[in-house]
Each structure stands twice: as structure tokens, then as C-alpha cells.
Amino acid sequence: MEDMRVxxxxxxxxxDYSKLVEIFGVKLLSDREIELTREALGEDHYMLxxxxxxxxxxxxxxxxxxxxxxxxxxxxxxxxSGPVHLGHMLPWIFTKWLQDRxxxxxxxxxxxxxxxxxxREYSLDxxxxxxxxxxxxxxxxxxxxxxxxxxxxxxxxGYLYGLAVRVAKKVTLxxxxxxxxxxxxxNIGMVFYPSLQIAMCFLPTELRNEQTHVLIPxxxxxxxxxxxxxxxxxxxxxxxxxxxxxKFLPGLGPGGKMSSSKxxxxxxxxxxxxxxxxxxxxxxxxGQPTAKMQRELGGNPDVCPVFKYYEMMFEEDDEKxxxxxxxxKTGKLLCGECKLELVERVLPFLERHKELREKAKERxxxxxxxxxx
Amino acid sequence: MEDMRVxxxxxxxxxDYSKLVEIFGVKLLSDREIELTREALGEDHYMLxxxxxxxxxxxxxxxxxxxxxxxxxxxxxxxxSGPVHLGHMLPWIFTKWLQDRxxxxxxxxxxxxxxxxxxREYSLDxxxxxxxxxxxxxxxxxxxxxxxxxxxxxxxxGYLYGLAVRVAKKVTLxxxxxxxxxxxxxNIGMVFYPSLQIAMCFLPTELRNEQTHVLIPxxxxxxxxxxxxxxxxxxxxxxxxxxxxxKFLPGLGPGGKMSSSKxxxxxxxxxxxxxxxxxxxxxxxxGQPTAKMQRELGGNPDVCPVFKYYEMMFEEDDEKxxxxxxxxKTGKLLCGECKLELVERVLPFLERHKELREKAKERxxxxxxxxxx
Numbered sequence: 131m132e133d134m135r136v137x138x139x140x141x142x143x144x145x146d147y148s149k150l151v152e153i154f155g156v157k158l159l160s161d162r163e164i165e166l167t168r169e170a171l172g173e174d175h176y177m178l179x180x181x182x183x184x185x186x187x188x189x190x191x192x193x194x195x196x197x198x199x200x201x202x203x204x205x206x207x208x209x210x211s212g213p214v215h216l217g218h219m220l221p222w223i224f225t226k227w228l229q230d231r232x233x234x235x236x237x238x239x240x241x242x243x244x245x246x247x248x249x250r251e252y253s254l255d256x257x258x259x260x261x262x263x264x265x266x267x268x269x270x271x272x273x274x275x276x277x278x279x280x281x282x283x284x285x286x287x288g289y290l291y292g293l294a295v296r297v298a299k300k301v302t303l304x305x306x307x308x309x310x311x312x313x314x315x316x317n318i319g320m321v322f323y324p325s326l327q328i329a330m331c332f333l334p335t336e337l338r339n340e341q342t343h344v345l346i347p348x349x350x351x352x353x354x355x356x357x358x359x360x361x362x363x364x365x366x367x368x369x370x371x372x373x374x375x376x377k378f379l380p381g382l383g384p385g386g387k388m389s390s391s392k393x394x395x396x397x398x399x400x401x402x403x404x405x406x407x408x409x410x411x412x413x414x415x416x417g418q419p420t421a422k423m424q425r426e427l428g429g430n431p432d433v434c435p436v437f438k439y440y441e442m443m444f445e446e447d448d449e450k451x452x453x454x455x456x457x458x459k460t461g462k463l464l465c466g467e468c469k470l471e472l473v474e475r476v477l478p479f480l481e482r483h484k485e486l487r488e489k490a491k492e493r494x495x496x497x498x499x500x501x502x503x
Numbered sequence: 504m505e506d507m508r509v510x511x512x513x514x515x516x517x518x519d520y521s522k523l524v525e526i527f528g529v530k531l532l533s534d535r536e537i538e539l540t541r542e543a544l545g546e547d548h549y550m551l552x553x554x555x556x557x558x559x560x561x562x563x564x565x566x567x568x569x570x571x572x573x574x575x576x577x578x579x580x581x582x583x584s585g586p587v588h589l590g591h592m593l594p595w596i597f598t599k600w601l602q603d604r605x606x607x608x609x610x611x612x613x614x615x616x617x618x619x620x621x622x623r624e625y626s627l628d629x630x631x632x633x634x635x636x637x638x639x640x641x642x643x644x645x646x647x648x649x650x651x652x653x654x655x656x657x658x659x660x661g662y663l664y665g666l667a668v669r670v671a672k673k674v675t676l677x678x679x680x681x682x683x684x685x686x687x688x689x690n691i692g693m694v695f696y697p698s699l700q701i702a703m704c705f706l707p708t709e710l711r712n713e714q715t716h717v718l719i720p721x722x723x724x725x726x727x728x729x730x731x732x733x734x735x736x737x738x739x740x741x742x743x744x745x746x747x748x749x750k751f752l753p754g755l756g757p758g759g760k761m762s763s764s765k766x767x768x769x770x771x772x773x774x775x776x777x778x779x780x781x782x783x784x785x786x787x788x789x790g791q792p793t794a795k796m797q798r799e800l801g802g803n804p805d806v807c808p809v810f811k812y813y814e815m816m817f818e819e820d821d822e823k824x825x826x827x828x829x830x831x832k833t834g835k836l837l838c839g840e841c842k843l844e845l846v847e848r849v850l851p852f853l854e855r856h857k858e859l860r861e862k863a864k865e866r867x868x869x870x871x872x873x874x875x876x
Contacts, residue, residue, distance in 0.1 A: 243668050254665060284665050291660040292627060295616050298692030303676070306691055318679055319671030322695030 136351050137311045139248055147377055154353040156185040166193050171231040176446050177224045188372035192345045202343045203334040207239035210260035214267040215396040217379035225347045226271050236278045239330050243283040247319040265494055267399055270486035275496035283326055286500055293329035300362040309354040328359045331371040337503050343369045350375040379442050380435040382413035403477050410473050417465035428461040436468055444475040509724050510684045520750055527726040529558040539566050544604040549819050550597045561745035565718045575716045576707040580612035583633035587640040588769040590752035598720045599644050609651045612703050616656040620692040638867055640772055643859035648869035656699055659873055666702035673735040682727040701732045704744040710876050716742045723748040752815050753808045755786035776850050783846050790838035801834040809842055817848040
């Protein structure tokens with residue numbers, strides 16, 4: 131079995147989510163938090179029920195603060211290293227649901243500096259281009275521009291740097307080496323960068339001039355940042371940020387997350403419908419080598435990325451998902467058929483998304499934090 | 504003998520300037536460069552003749568570029584960690600002479616982030632207050648506001664951060680550890696900060712959108728920054744900065760530079776005339792224990808901070824300085840008399856400076872880079 135390797139910059143191998151919970155020291159999401167979600171927001175979400183968002187720190191505390199009428203906000207972001215794929219959008223869909231249900235602000239950070247510093251061959255122009263391109267995908271999902279504030283690190287550094295040096299003063303090199311896997315050959319920009327991502331947790335309080343409790347919906351690999359943020363928050367006079375962590379949408383090959391570095395196994399928003407169709411039809415599955423064997427032995431949806439697509443993004447109905455699971459398991463559903471049905475869901479989604487992101491081009495200014503604060 | 508310790512953050516012990524030249528690998532200023540100065544600027548300066556500015560990198564190249572009509576500029580700065588003392592002003596006086604003779608721009612950086620990050624107990628408010636306070640001392644020296652552009656790191660980070668990440672990407676942690684003495688217990692803000700001080704070397708080229716050759720007049724302890732700047736300049740597409748390095752004005756006690764951490768041995772611009780007089784009259788000297796012995800054996804101006812004050816700041820006339828030297832050596836001049844004469848020079852300078860810095864309060868805006876670019 132491949133070794134698992136999860137840092138904020140690399141997610142490799144088959145991800146063992148229970149092990150990550152142990153390593154990172156976060157809590158598994160329990161029925162209690164889902165119950166509390168229903169109490170606070172009037173409904174829950176399939177991503178919670180199915181434990182796609184599966185781990186947290188103080189998500190329950192956050193919900194209670196919200197119910198108590200305290201000032202709360204959402205914060206997440208994106209490292210603009212290339213075009214967005216479906217896996218990137220997964221946590222944003224949940225984030226939008228939270229914003230809609232709670233009616234609260236979302237602060238969204240595009241970390242162009244991080245991606246410039248990490249990728250040897252990337253220029254500032256390139257990461258800036260990706261940041262503005264990737265914004266379209268966020269806006270296309272329908273976030274409320276009055277409550278959604280987008281910040282781009284390099285251009286908007288004036289909002290963050292004063293906070294970031296206050297953060298940085300509290301964090302030693304040895305802490306960063308231990309948490310982020312930095313070595314002596316890491317460049318000094320990468321070493322400082324976490325200060326910005328952490329400072330963002332405190333920016334809502336600064337901008338609103340009122341203690342603001344922040345919830346960060348994000349993939350689990352980002353946890354090291356929030357651990358530091360929580361450690362130093364009170365000494366800087368800010369509330370500890372709460373977190374809720376998602377699993378990764380798997381790639382269409384065997385094992386591993388959907389990754390930009392294996393473009394044939396990820397569906398990008400820039401893919402043509404034909405490309406997307408081909409990738410889906412070529413996907414690895416949990417099926418048997420032949421239709422005959424599949425009918426006799428049944429498939430294995432638990433290791434099948436096609437089934438994961440339904441589970442994580444393209445089948446919100448729990449009952450129908452269960453039916454599909456058992457139809458596969460019992461050999462009633464063949465992979466070709468299952469893939470075709472998925473194509474019929476993904477392609478319209480992709481087509482509509484492409485239209486919406488075209489329209490989003492005219493609306494970027496409404497979302498930029500610098501136009502509002 | 505005390506150990507010498509010279510890093511950009513600490514200068515301790517008796518400074519051995521020849522050793523520093525060796526350690527840092529800079530060139531001693533020779534008669535050739537002074538000759539070239541006269542050729543380029545029509546005159547030289549006592550700080551060159553007396554080797555107060557005593558070491559350099561490419562100062563000669565810089566003068567030739569100036570004579571060839573290439574675009575050149577000056578850059579220096581100040582870490583605003585407290586009130587300014589005479590030792591801080593020494594290189595500024597020479598810098599002003601360069602600006603006046605050459606008619607070129609000076610970019611001046613107040614590194615409030617650096618001082619906040621270095622001093623455990625300092626707040627952002629405090630370093631900001633010092634930055635604006637210390638500006639008055641610069642402006643009071645008579646710099647031309649049309650050609651002098653002041654930048655404060657935290658407030659003006661928008662001008663620097665994009666450049667700084669390009670710098671940071673070229674500099675590894677191990678380089679910084681070796682050059683700056685950082686350890687694993689250094690905070691990550693300090694580790695990144697050099698990127699900003701280095702980025703400033705390239706800012707004139709960016710702002711003027713034309714290759715600009717920069718000369719940095721600064722105390723010798725700042726050399727590690729410029730070494731890195733020179734190493735990476737061409738790979739970033741900028742001219743290598745040239746440097747010219749000053750010795751430190753000594754403190755009024757025995758040995759060591761004038762230091763804010765030994766306030767009784769430094770003359771601050773905030774000192775009352777009475778305080779300044781007392782510090783000067785109480786100064787350590789190279790004299791004999793008694794007047795009788797002094798008359799018989801003579802004094803030692805070479806180790807005397809009072810003589811250094813004349814040499815470095817308060818006696819521009821070479822002939823008169825030589826007379827004072829020999830009058831001391833031969834016992835004709837007693838320390839009390841010599842100190843009294845110094846008081847008569849320092850106090851009027853200080854009094855006038857206090858007036859000028861009061862007037863400077865109304866002129867700060869004319870100097871701020873952000874009001875011009």
C-alpha cells in the first residue's frame with residue numbers, strides 16, 4: 131500500500147481519514163453535532179449525514195454561539211495554483227449552504243503568494259491570473275455578494291500584514307518545522323506565509339471591530355494552520371476559530387484524492403463536456419472484470435470513485451443513494467450503466483457552471499473585500 | 504577584552520572594523536574611490552577622507568554609472584526602536600550630502616515590523632509612534648522632499664510585498680540562519696523580514712519603471728542584507744545595489760558603539776540640553792588621571808570618545824582636527840577644556856535640531872512615498 135502523506139501542500143496515497151483524526155487531534159463529527167445543526171439551522175446537510183464533513187474542532191461551540199446571537203462568520207479559501215476541479219468546489223457547496231442558512235458573512239482568501247512561493251516555475255502574473263479565474267467558480271456557485279468578501283493576498287496585503295506580524299511574533303521556526311514539514315532548504319517566504327492564513331481567522335473581528343467567532347469549513351489537510359491559530363488566538367485577544375473538515379473527492383483513478391497533478395483523473399471546470407465525459411467513462415471502478423462476473427459477484431462501491439461521486443456530490447437523496455449502493459453490491463447495476471447515469475448528472479452541472487462562471491466575470495468587483503472595507 | 508558581536512540586531516563589544524571587513528568580505532575604501540568621488544561630485548567629504556565611511560561594495564561602479572548619466576538612487580533606513588541619537592544621524596548627514604551633490608532620489612525605509620518582531624515587549628502602536636517620531640529627525644536634517652521618499656513597512660506593505668515574495672522565493676532558511684544568526688527559536692516574522700529590507704533595493708526600479716542603480720549608505724552591521732540582495736539581483740532582473748559602510752559613533756563610555764541600550768552614554772535628540780551637557784562632561788576620555796599627568800604624558804585621542812565626536816561629527820576642518828589631536832597627545836589640551844568646547848558645539852546643534860524637528864511635524868506628508876507613487 132502507498133504511504134499516506136498529508137501536509138497543506140501535498141496529499142498523496144490513499145488517505146486514511148481515521149488516522150488523520152488521530153494525527154491532527156481533531157474530533158470526529160458525531161450525531162450530536164448533526165442534531166445540533168438541525169436545532170440551529172432548521173435542517174442538516176447530506177455532507178454532514180454522510181460524514182463528508184467528518185471532523186471538527188468546536189463546531190458545536192460555534193453553533194451554540196450562533197444560537198446565542200453572538201457575532202459569527204465563515205472563512206475559507208483557495209490556493210490558486212491552476213483551474214478549479216470538482217474536488218475544490220465540494221467544500222464551497224457546503225459553505226454556501228451554511229451561509230444561506232445562517233445569513234452570515236464569508237471571508238474568502240486567495241493565497242496567490244503561497245502558490246507562487248511553493249511552485250518553483252510559477253510567476254506572480256500566473257498566480258494572479260489563477261486567483262481571478264478561480265473567483266469565477268466561487269461566484270458561480272451563487273454566494274451572496276453583500277455577505278461574501280474576497281481577498282487576494284498580494285494585492286490586499288495591506289489588510290493582513292499588520293495582523294500577520296502579530297501572529298508571526300508568536301510562532302517560532304521550530305513550531306513551523308514540526309507542523310508544516312519545513313526544512314532548512316524551504317524558502318523564507320513559505321516559512322512566513324502561514325502567518326497570513328492564520329491572520330485571516332482574526333480579520334473579521336478587526337474589520338467589524340467586534341469579537342467575531344469564525345468557522346472554517348475546509349479540507350482536513352489545512353488543519354495545522356488552525357491548530358496554531360487556536361493556540362495563539364486568546365493571547366492576541368481574538369476568539370478561537372472553529373473548524374469543520376471535509377474529506378477529499380477522490381480522483382477517477384484507483385485511490386488518492388482528485389488532484390490537479392493527475393489531470394486525467396479530475397474533472398476541471400475548464401474541461402470540455404467531451405473531455406469530462408471521457409474521463410468519467412474511463413474511470414476506475416469497484417466493479418468486476420466482466421459483466422458476467424459483476425452480475426454473479428456484485429461490485430464494491432466502497433472503493434469505487436464513481437460511487438463516491440454520487441455520494442459526495444451528485445446524489446443528494448439518501449434513499450436513492452442506498453438503492454444504488456445495493457444495486458451495485460448485488461450485481462444488478464453494471465459499471466457502464468452507472469457511469470452513463472453519472473455523466474448525465476455531471477455534464478449538465480458542468481455546462482451550467484460554465485455559463486454561470488461566464489456571467490460571474492461581470493460581478494467580481496461586488497465580491498472584492500477591498501471595495502467594501 | 505570583550506568579544507565583538509555584530510549582527511543586524513546586536514552590536515556588542517569593541518568593534519574591530521578591519522576584522523568586519525574580512526568577515527563580511529567588503530572592500531576597504533581607498534584613495535582611488537575618494538579621487539573618483541571628487542571627479543564625480545566636484546568635492547569629497549570628511550567622512551570619506553577620515554574613513555568614517557570606510558568600506559564598500561561597488562561604490563566606484565556606482566559613481567561611474569552616475570557619471571555615465573545612468574539612473575541612480577540612494578536607499579537607506581532606520582529601525583524605529585526608540586528615539587534617535589547622534590549615532591543614528593551620522594550616516595544620514597553623509598547621505599544628505601550625496602543627495603545634494605548628485606541631485607538624486609533617496610528612498611528611506613522605516614522598519615517598524617522588524618522592531619516589533621525583534622523586541623518582545625513592543626506593540627505595533629509603539630513602533631508606529633517611533634517611526635513617525637524618527638521621521639522628524641530625518642526631515643530636520645534638510646532632505647529635499649521632492650526627492651526623498653519615506654516608506655513605513657507595515658502601512659506601506661502594498662508597495663513591497665509582491666517584490667518581497669519574489670526575493671523570499673530565492674532565499675532559503677539555511678542561508679538566513681548562516682547570515683543572520685537565526686535559530687529554531689526565532690519567530691517566523693523575523694525570518695521573513697529580510698525579504699522586505701532586500702526588496703527595497705529593487706523598489707526604485709519598479710516605481711520608476713527603469714533600471715535604477717542604488718547606493719546604500721549604512722552602518723556596516725547591515726551588510727548581510729545587501730550581500731543577499733547582490734546575490735539574487737540579476738536573477739530577478741534588477742541591478743546589484745552598491746553599498747558604502749560607516750563605522751559607529753562610539754558611546755561616551757569606554758568602548759562599544761553609541762547604543763540606545765546604554766542611554767547614559769548616548770546623546771538622544773530627546774535629551775534636554777542639560778542632560779546632554781552632563782553626559783558629555785561625564786564622558787570617558789583618553790586622558791590621564793590628573794591634569795598634572797596629562798600635561799606631562801599627554802592624552803590618547805585614539806581611544807577617546809570625546810575626540811571621536813570631533814572627528815566624526817563636530818569638526819569638519821581637517822587642520823583644526825589635527826591641531827586638537829596633537830594638542831591632546833602633547834598634553835597641551837586638558838580633557839575638561841576639550842569637553843567644554845565639545846559641549847559648545849553639541850548643544851547648539853541639538854538646540855537647533857530640536858527646533859527643526861518641531862517644524863518638521865508639518866512637513867511629514869510631503870515626504871511620504873504613498874503620497875507620491
